[in-house]
Amino acid sequence: MASSLVPDLSSVSELVRARRATAIPNAADVSGAYIVTIDGAVSVGKSTTAALLSDQLGGPPDALDVRVVSSDGFLYPNAVLDARGLATRKGFPETYDDAALDAFVRAARNGVAELRAPRYSHETYDVLDDLDVFAAPQVLVLEGLHTARLTDLVDLAVYVDADVDDVERWFVQRFVELSATPTGFYVAFAGWPRSRLEAFAHEVWASTNGPNLVDHILPNRDRVDVVVTKGADHTIAAVTLRD
Numbered sequence: 648m649a650s651s652l653v654p655d656l657s658s659v660s661e662l663v664r665a666r667r668a669t670a671i672p673n674a675a676d677v678s679g680a681y682i683v684t685i686d687g688a689v690s691v692g693k694s695t696t697a698a699l700l701s702d703q704l705g706g707p708p709d710a711l712d713v714r715v716v717s718s719d720g721f722l723y724p725n726a727v728l729d730a731r732g733l734a735t736r737k738g739f740p741e742t743y744d745d746a747a748l749d750a751f752v753r754a755a756r757n758g759v760a761e762l763r764a765p766r767y768s769h770e771t772y773d774v775l776d777d778l779d780v781f782a783a784p785q786v787l788v789l790e791g792l793h794t795a796r797l798t799d800l801v802d803l804a805v806y807v808d809a810d811v812d813d814v815e816r817w818f819v820q821r822f823v824e825l826s827a828t829p830t831g832f833y834v835a836f837a838g839w840p841r842s843r844l845e846a847f848a849h850e851v852w853a854s855t856n857g858p859n860l861v862d863h864i865l866p867n868r869d870r871v872d873v874v875v876t877k878g879a880d881h882t883i884a885a886v887t888l889r890d
Contacts, residue, residue, distance in 0.1 A: 656696065658886055659873055660703035663786065663803060664711075670802065679758035680714075680787040684794035686867050687807030688860045689738065690818040696807050696875055697790035704786055714784035718791025719767035721748040724774045739859050740793050752800050755787045770831030792859075795867035804871040811860065813879050815852050822848040 667681045683700070687693050694717065701713040721744050728734045733742050747765070755762055762783055766775045789801070798804045809817075823844045826836040836844060868874060871889070878884035 655883060656699050656875065656886060657703060658888060659805065659875070660700055662873070662888060663700075663704060664709070666803065667786070680755040680784050681803075682752060682756055682787045682789065682801040683803045683805060684797055684801050685788065685790040685805045685807060686793065686795040686864065686871065688809070688811075688814045688864055689792070689856045690821055691807045691809050691814050692877060692881060693790045693807050696805070697788045700805075701786075701788055712785045713788060714762075714781060714786070715788045715790060716751075716764045716779070717767060718743065718748060718789060718794050719769075720765035720774060720779075721745075721751070721791075722767060722774055725772070735855070738792055738855065740796075740863050743793065749797070749800065752789070752797060755783060756800065758783060768831070772832035792864060793867070795870050798870050803873065805873045805875060806868045806871040807875045807877065808868060809877040809881075810879070811857070813877070813881075814860070815849070815857065817881060818852055818856060819845055819848040822851075 663681065663683060670681070685693050685697050685700075687696075694715075697715045701715050704711045704713045722728075722737065722742055723731075723733070723744055725734065728737060728742055733739075736742055751762065751764060760783055761780060763778045763780050766777065766779050767773070768775050789797075795804050795806060823841060825833045826839065826844050829835075829837045836847075839847075873889065874887040875883060876885045876887065
């Protein structure tokens with residue numbers, strides 16, 4: 648599959664506009680959303696990439712109504728994970744409610760006027776009881792783990808890529824930063840010295856996030872339309888558009 652390297656994310660927003668216009672000649676009159684997924688490892692920058700893409704699509708030359716939704720909301724609640732013995736595998740494919748996520752994507756694609764998405768709190772580390780209710784947007788950006796599996800249901804699939812060692816380092820840094828001013832889930836780590844926090848985060852990576860990346864997330868890179876590559880400084884180094 649041929650590819651071309653381009654310097655920044657603007658090429659992705661241009662691709663979305665062009666493909667949407669081709670797929671929906673009278674796009675302004677269509678209620679169904681054009682759907683983009685953004686997959687990649689924990690801490691690689693999926694939500695940041697989604698926000699940047701949303702900002703670009705919502706700006707000139709023709710501002711689109713864009714909504715970003717995280718697949719985190721489609722994780723099973725902690726009570727369900729505990730009951731199924733899956734608490735320690737949170738984030739692995741089997742801990743997501745695939746049926747609910749598929750139904751949500753189909754509803755967005757089919758032009759259901761009002762969409763309902765479950766929400767996840769990184770404060771409580773659990774799915775919230777209340778739903779995010781909103782009118783169907785012109786473009787829906789769905790970011791989160793394992794979303795590239797939806798390639799048959801969506802219009803454009805993006806993968807945010809980086810060297811595995813860099814991703815682990817970013818994960819450890821983020822864990823230490825969140826534990827420095829702890830709230831919610833991170834209160835349990837209040838008062839831990841930095842060395843202990845780093846050691847614990849590396850253990851979590853080695854036992855959970857690393858295996859999940861290698862076994863279940865990285866394989867999705869070969870299924871997508873666009874690969875956004877991050878450099879060691881966490882900025883975009885290249886964007887590869889696959890023909």
